[in-house]
Amino acid sequence: MKKKExxxxxxxxxxxxxxxxxxxxxxxxxxxxxFLILLLATVIGTGTTLLVLYNExxxxxxxxxxxNPFENGPMDEVVRKDVTGPYGMWTAQSENxxxxxxxxxxxxxxxxxxxxxxxxxxxxxxxxxLTATKANNNIDDLIELVDQTELNTMVIDIKDDNGYITYQMxxxxxxxxxxTSSTIQDLPALIKKxxxxxxxxxxxxxxxxxxxxxxxxxxLALWNKDGTIFRDKDKLAWVNPYKHEVWDYLVSVxxxxxxxxxxxxxxxxxxxxxxxxxxxVDFGEEAKTKTKIETVTEFVKYACEKLKPKGIFVSxxxxxxxxxxxxxxxxxxxxxxxxxxxxxxxxxxxYPSHYGDGYYGIDYPDTKPYELIxxxxxxxxxxxxxxxxxxxxxxxxxxxxxFTATWVKHHITYGPAQVRxxxxxxxxxxxxxxxxxxxxxxxxxxxxxTEEEAVIKYNSRPTPTSTPTPTPEPLPTRTPNAGQFYDxxxxxxxx
Numbered sequence: 039m040k041k042k043e044x045x046x047x048x049x050x051x052x053x054x055x056x057x058x059x060x061x062x063x064x065x066x067x068x069x070x071x072x073f074l075i076l077l078l079a080t081v082i083g084t085g086t087t088l089l090v091l092y093n094e095x096x097x098x099x100x101x102x103x104x105x106n107p108f109e110n111g112p113m114d115e116v117v118r119k120d121v122t123g124p125y126g127m128w129t130a131q132s133e134n135x136x137x138x139x140x141x142x143x144x145x146x147x148x149x150x151x152x153x154x155x156x157x158x159x160x161x162x163x164x165x166x167x168l169t170a171t172k173a174n175n176n177i178d179d180l181i182e183l184v185d186q187t188e189l190n191t192m193v194i195d196i197k198d199d200n201g202y203i204t205y206q207m208x209x210x211x212x213x214x215x216x217x218t219s220s221t222i223q224d225l226p227a228l229i230k231k232x233x234x235x236x237x238x239x240x241x242x243x244x245x246x247x248x249x250x251x252x253x254x255x256x257x258l259a260l261w262n263k264d265g266t267i268f269r270d271k272d273k274l275a276w277v278n279p280y281k282h283e284v285w286d287y288l289v290s291v292x293x294x295x296x297x298x299x300x301x302x303x304x305x306x307x308x309x310x311x312x313x314x315x316x317x318x319v320d321f322g323e324e325a326k327t328k329t330k331i332e333t334v335t336e337f338v339k340y341a342c343e344k345l346k347p348k349g350i351f352v353s354x355x356x357x358x359x360x361x362x363x364x365x366x367x368x369x370x371x372x373x374x375x376x377x378x379x380x381x382x383x384x385x386x387x388x389y390p391s392h393y394g395d396g397y398y399g400i401d402y403p404d405t406k407p408y409e410l411i412x413x414x415x416x417x418x419x420x421x422x423x424x425x426x427x428x429x430x431x432x433x434x435x436x437x438x439x440x441f442t443a444t445w446v447k448h449h450i451t452y453g454p455a456q457v458r459x460x461x462x463x464x465x466x467x468x469x470x471x472x473x474x475x476x477x478x479x480x481x482x483x484x485x486x487x488t489e490e491e492a493v494i495k496y497n498s499r500p501t502p503t504s505t506p507t508p509t510p511e512p513l514p515t516r517t518p519n520a521g522q523f524y525d526x527x528x529x530x531x532x533x
Contacts, residue, residue, distance in 0.1 A: 165191025170204035188492035201250030215254035280324035296350035330371030358388035391443030402448035411463035454484030
């Protein structure tokens with residue numbers, strides 16, 4: 039009802055009328071009769087009221103009548119009364135009538151993939167990364183490492199940082215753009231060998247950093263406003279995350295990984311480039327109605343909808359800084375919370391060396407691995423608590439630092455103690471899965487327990503150190519593209 043409908047328009051009801059003397063006399067007679075009737079009704083009504091009050095008092099059931107019913111107690115103590123109407127008028131309520139409180143209609147929650155029947159078997163992942171070159175050559179040392187320790191997972195490059203598929207994949211687009219290679223010469227044999235050791239296999243797929251696709255199909259590349267193709271500081275072209283043709287290509291590559299026997303696909307570089315030249319990029323018409331974060335999130339949802347029914351898990355790597363820094367989140371287009379609503383696993387790269395001085399109240403984060411991991415994962419838990427109970431929430435599986443960041447001014451050498459401190463911080467933060475990164479795959483054996491030792495140590499670990507208190511407004515990481523944080527030397531594809 040509109041506000042004006044609450045009022046009566048008296049002007050419309052008024053009608054001017056002229057009376058004769060005869061009409062006036064008739065009117066006076068009628069008024070006298072009406073007055074007598076009203077007087078008689080008042081006398082009868084008063085007598086009836088007094089009689090009722092007398093009977094109630096005699097029976098001990100009289101009730102105090104007050105001008106304001108709230109003077110004797112709260113509203114729910116007022117007997118058989120209810121407030122109705124826009125003016126708060128009091129009306130009598132029948133003694134046996136139940137008072138029904140209106141229930142507000144609750145909007146139905148949007149359930150992600152409501153018809154999906156999940157038959158996949160999850161694994162508590164404790165893994166390591168290895169390049170395709172390493173996977174193709176002498177892999178026995180890493181198999182032995184996994185076999186003799188608590189490790190159970192390998193993350194292997196299938197679509198690498200240069201855009202190449204690391205084996206002869208049966209994919210039409212990949213063949214068309216000449217993206218397939220023979221870095222891994224016999225992938226089926228490799229998978230068979232690793233599966234015989236009961237190793238969980240994750241296919242790493244570099245997403246929007248794809249020079250091969252960008253050069254072969256310029257219409258899918260990022261373009262500068264001056265009409266030239268955008269290239270990062272390494273002179274590599276990137277594809278435009280707004281293009282759905284790019285999404286389809288990535289999903290088709292991931293689907294092939296499910297077909298050949300991988301248990302999970304892991305999307306890396308699932309973000310926009312952070313080079314300073316991005317300010318000159320024209321993202322096209324699609325970018326006029328969607329933000330970077332919305333675009334990356336929509337791709338994540340799309341990929342999960344397509345891939346999960348194929349029996350493969352879906353994970354994605356994100357910068358650790360986006361957990362608590364809106365500045366970094368907007369730059370790269372990654373929302374920790376929104377992506378977690380669709381992914382099976384979200385993998386924040388919380389390497390201590392990648393945080394600016396003062397982050398989480400730690401002067402030099404690289405020198406305090408336990409405290410940094412505790413602080414980052416405390417922020418993770420706080421962020422994901424924004425997702426309503428009952429709504430899908432990704433499992434957190436962080437990447438940990440198994441390398442020494444010599445390029446950071448205030449750094450320490452990472453050995454068994456420093457790597458183990460990070461793992462223990464994961465457990466003390468009530469998470470159970472983790473991945474180790476070392477660009478040259480020289481993993482620290484002394485930081486790892488056997489399976490039996492890991493169980494004993496986990497069950498007997500001491501009370502966790504209190505979590506550092508985050509700064510009120512977490513500092514953003516240092517200026518992106520300084521080459522110190524986002525694209526570090528250790529992340530090169532080395533043998």
